[in-house]
Amino acid sequence: MARHDAFWLDEPTDYAQHGKLPRHIPAGPGPAVPGPLSITAATLDPGLLDLPWHVALEDWLARNLAALPRGLSRHTVRFARLGSAVIAVKETTGHAARHEYHMLRKLRRLDAPCVEPLAVVTGRTDAGGSPLAPALVTRHLKYSLPYRALFSQKLRRDTLTRLIDAQALLLVRLHLVGFYWGDVSLSNTLFRRDAEAFAAYLVDAETGELYPELSTGQREYDLEIGRVNIAGELMDLVEAGLIEDTVDPVATSEQIVDAYRGLWAELTRTDKLDAGERWRIDERIRRLNGLGFDVEEISLLATPDGTQLVLQPKVVDAGHHQRRLLRLAGLDVEERQARRLLNDIDAFRARRYPEADEDLAAALWVEETFRRITQAIPQELRGKLEPAQIVHEVLEHRWYISERRGANVPLAETVESYVEGVLRHRRDEAAIVLDPAAPAGVTDPPDRG
Numbered sequence: 001m002a003r004h005d006a007f008w009l010d011e012p013t014d015y016a017q018h019g020k021l022p023r024h025i026p027a028g029p030g031p032a033v034p035g036p037l038s039i040t041a042a043t044l045d046p047g048l049l050d051l052p053w054h055v056a057l058e059d060w061l062a063r064n065l066a067a068l069p070r071g072l073s074r075h076t077v078r079f080a081r082l083g084s085a086v087i088a089v090k091e092t093t094g095h096a097a098r099h100e101y102h103m104l105r106k107l108r109r110l111d112a113p114c115v116e117p118l119a120v121v122t123g124r125t126d127a128g129g130s131p132l133a134p135a136l137v138t139r140h141l142k143y144s145l146p147y148r149a150l151f152s153q154k155l156r157r158d159t160l161t162r163l164i165d166a167q168a169l170l171l172v173r174l175h176l177v178g179f180y181w182g183d184v185s186l187s188n189t190l191f192r193r194d195a196e197a198f199a200a201y202l203v204d205a206e207t208g209e210l211y212p213e214l215s216t217g218q219r220e221y222d223l224e225i226g227r228v229n230i231a232g233e234l235m236d237l238v239e240a241g242l243i244e245d246t247v248d249p250v251a252t253s254e255q256i257v258d259a260y261r262g263l264w265a266e267l268t269r270t271d272k273l274d275a276g277e278r279w280r281i282d283e284r285i286r287r288l289n290g291l292g293f294d295v296e297e298i299s300l301l302a303t304p305d306g307t308q309l310v311l312q313p314k315v316v317d318a319g320h321h322q323r324r325l326l327r328l329a330g331l332d333v334e335e336r337q338a339r340r341l342l343n344d345i346d347a348f349r350a351r352r353y354p355e356a357d358e359d360l361a362a363a364l365w366v367e368e369t370f371r372r373i374t375q376a377i378p379q380e381l382r383g384k385l386e387p388a389q390i391v392h393e394v395l396e397h398r399w400y401i402s403e404r405r406g407a408n409v410p411l412a413e414t415v416e417s418y419v420e421g422v423l424r425h426r427r428d429e430a431a432i433v434l435d436p437a438a439p440a441g442v443t444d445p446p447d448r449g
């Protein structure tokens with residue numbers, strides 16, 4: 001049964017009281033010497049050694065845990081504190097933990113959006129010497145939410161559409177780098193707010209495999225798994241009354257197929273051009289950039305009869321605006337947020353510093369707009385949303401109230417109006433209840449992974 005961390009206060013606050021001795025307490029008689037605990041990590045945070053690896057994850061105490069919203073899972077998963085950071089710990093088999101760890105490392109090297117693997121812990125035994133399940137440790141993805149935490153009462157149809165679009169883009173990005181997921185589902189994905197949309201991250205790579213390139217059959221099979229899983233997840237929501245009545249689970253699940261195929265075709269199709277249509281090369285690149293993708297190379301081949309050229313761009317990665325904003329302003333934000341902020345930098349430059357070059361204008365904008373907004377947010381409200389999302393929403397709010405007033409509202413007044421009228425009334429996204437019957441944090445019945 002689900003338990004909330006806060007409820008644990010009545011319970012033992014010491015692992016020894018649990019009848020399980022921590023490693024460093026000399027054991028009395030009996031086979032209490034722990035097995036050879038082994039932690040494999042690229043860089044080891046010494047704090048990892050202090051976690052109670054000799055206790056089954058289900059029995060970890062509140063003082064080690066962090067109550068954050070968590071999605072459905074097959075294995076036991078808990079969030080734990082590691083210094084000032086939060087980590088996710090999943091108990092699984094040694095083979096699965098190592099496989100997932102390596103998959104996630106490779107995916108991160110390929111710049112694919114996924115959680116960051118930190119360590120594999122094996123050789124765990126309890127105080128009685130009985131073996132405990134190996135664990136995979138990943139870094140908690142800040143400001144991310146499982147799909148079930150994205151709505152307070154009922155999931156709205158348009159929110160669902162945006163989730164599915166984000167999921168389709170994630171799948172395209174994974175397939176472009178040759179990753180076959182094998183268990184595409186909303187439960188295996190984390191979402192972060194990205195302007196008015198969402199950015200999706202892979203969280204569960206257990207069933208994944210990397211190939212030099214995926215065949216159409218492999219891609220289509222993965223897509224079909226995604227469609228079936230999403231249909232099942234939506235049926236569960238319908239059954240629990242957690243989704244707008246107008247949503248048809250099966251028809252909605254087909255949206256991922258359309259969104260995926262549309263995007264894949266746009267990114268990989270070839271164009272035929274006449275010799276005089278060179279401008280279409282530029283147009284194609286701009287279109288791909290507009291979708292957030294960078295182009296590494298363009299190949300142009302003459303058709304066999306020599307009358308036309310075949311244009312084939314090689315798309316390297318999403319994050320076109322993200323990278324541009326990082327370079328210009330040193331801010332690392334999501335793709336749509338970046339596009340929005342880059343537009344604001346352009347407008348700011350035209351309005352205030354038309355003589356400044358782009359880099360200087362960006363630096364001035366960071367001081368005069370971005371930091372002014374984030375610093376004006378009262379401390380107690382800063383955890384509600386990610387800073388870049390707050391800045392995005394303030395800029396939208398300025399547009400909205402200026403339009404109503406028919407005049408430009410100054411920034412300071414906009415921020416105040418946003419804080420009092422909008423932000424203060426937002427739910428605290430870090431403490432969201434996933435299951436209406438249970439409190440936040442540790443809530444999920446074992447279910448599909």
Ligand SMILES: Nc1ncnc2c1ncn2[C@@H]1O[C@H](COP(=O)(O)OP(=O)(O)O)[C@@H](O)[C@H]1O
Nearest residue numbers: 070071073074075088115138139140141204449
């Ligand atoms: N690094 C992480 N950051 C945020 N949430 C995480 C992280 N790792 C796991 N989770 C949460 O735990 C849930 C279950 O993890 P998952 O890897 O899918 O387990 P399983 O293999 O049992 O399905 C996810 O849906 C997600 O909500």
Ligand SMILES: [Mg+2]
Nearest residue numbers: 073188204449
């Ligand atoms: Mg899972």
